[in-house]
Amino acid sequence: MSYRLTQNEADAVFAELLKKFDIYAPHRHVCAGRYSDDDIVKYDKVESLSDVEYKKKSDYPMKEVISPIQQALFYFTEDEYRESKVSSRPILIFARPCDINAQKIQARIYAGNGGFTDSYYERMKDRVKYILMDCEGGDDNCFCVSMHTNKTDNYSLAVKFHEDGSLFVKVKDQDFDNYFQEIKEIEFEPEFVNKNELKVTVPVIKDHETLNKLKAHPMWNEFNSRCISCGACTIACSTCTCFTTKDIIYGDNPEVGERRRIESSCQVDGYTTVAGGISYRKTAGEKMRFKMLHKFHDYKERFVDSDMCVGCGRCTARCPQFISITTTLDKMSKAIEEIEKGEV
Template sequence: MEKILNQEKLREWVDMLDDCEVYAPAFADSVWNFARIEAGTDIDLSHTNTIGSVKEFVFPQREVFFRFEKKDGVPVLTPTLPDPKPTVVFGVRPCDGRGMPRNDTVFNKEFVDPYYWARRDKLTLIGLACNLPHSPNCFCQSVGGSPHSEDGLDVLMTDLGDRFHVKGITVKGVEAMERGRDAFDAVRDGDQAEVEKVHDTSRSFPQRPLGNLDAIPEAIRENFDSPLWADMAQHCIGCGICTFLCPTCHCFDINDEVISPTTGEGERVRTWDNCQFPDFTMHTSGHNPRADLGSRLRQRVSHKFLYFVENHKTQQCTGCGRCITECPVGIDIVAVLERVSQ
């Protein structure tokens, strides 16, 4: 399904999704991030990429698996499987969209994660193609994507100035468009040619190159024990920004948090973990196989460009550039890969 949506009718479409929780980019505290759209709130899709990714809608930073307590000396467990309302997210950039199939693979491979899929099955992603690069650190095309990739999105919108070209990609996407059918117009003569021109122009902007992507896994293997890793990681402060903002990083920890020692009441909680933290691979013996910054940087790069390729036949990085832009000490994953490859 392909339609035209005049810019002033975007709010009308959103209002027709009245039984859904609707999110869109909003500018606050000097950054763009996704925020809940309340009734009557205008939507501004002039955003650069959001600082947070859409993975948070399906894989929250903290979630309770179940609650436990003792009643008459007997342990009682209360499951907390989520049952969210249908959620629609507008303004998802294609690099974030490409992250979702990678996350789907992780949480649906050897074990199906019911907490993830309870949210994922009710999530609709309305993508917005990039007409211009939003950062000098964008490199989606270097990892097989594009500024108008449809991968992982349910709908792709392309900004044509006074109107959007709106394309339904999945069943969920077409359903969302059907809900707002009265807001849409038919595609006119010349609209498709204009869309193709916008897409061609967006692809023509230079991006950070990665060279031969297929050769990177072997370069990492060959340089596994190189002192290069320690040299490149010497400024790292272990803050974890690079992985927490990444649309595909998915490592987590599970802990039992006791609320009341008297009643034995507590919660089993999953929280994001981070391979750049010193205790990420700490053994109970006290031994840490990745005790230094260099080995932890190697782990992050290897996970994305070696191990994920071996396990899932694609690299884990989508080229959003957040980890470069937001790193407080300037560690640059593209530069790291260039040095390893050389």
């Protein structure tokens, strides 16, 4: 069932929802951008509909709500420990199809990969329901259609914000019917983007020999001088799941502290450092090669049905060096063509 809510009605429904749910949405932080006077849009707990930035795609992904950049896993005192606690309140997240689809990919890594379920991820994910946000084609970095992540039916409510403050809502999940009882029904179906300005064809690496030749291809050298290995692309990525853990000691007593999980990045120094101080991927080109092949080959090799990318384009948008992931994919395709023709 669908409704058109006036601004007052929408505010009232939101206030009702707040009684039961923690609600997260893209939120604009004025002047908190990389450059002076630029804003940043990231996911935050919101208290009213006016807190929701519905026009601009968030600079940082929705995944931060479910797998935050930093979280305490457990606390220890001498030989005892206890797990960190999270609220039991259910969560509602305003999200676009790319971010919702990204959770399918994240869930594969966190929950079940290698026969292990990450309970810290699971306990968050289980609380979440989605409010699908209307996406009017995204921006010029988006390529969700190419990645087949432009549509989703994983949502409880679908909304479209209107300029006049009114809100179109489709209620898909009957648990939410009672919030709209007083309101007259209308016809409204969420629309999905079916075309992006940017189109990408993910190259197919047909065998191991091609893969090895691609790894050795000179195309990666370009990044040694261009990429600064800051990791902004992976922090902005909707699907990246890498993290590291650190035991934090409270004060001067080494018996008391917490184990903390912090998001990590294959691009930053120290990511591949092992005992003895050896690093496997030292150059920016090697790190970029790892990221691209991990996303556009390795993941699919293991999980078959998709690549590890939803085409949100945030990596390209956040790269301070203007390295475009789609152009890099095109370069990969060209390199594979050369390899297949026997030119390299």
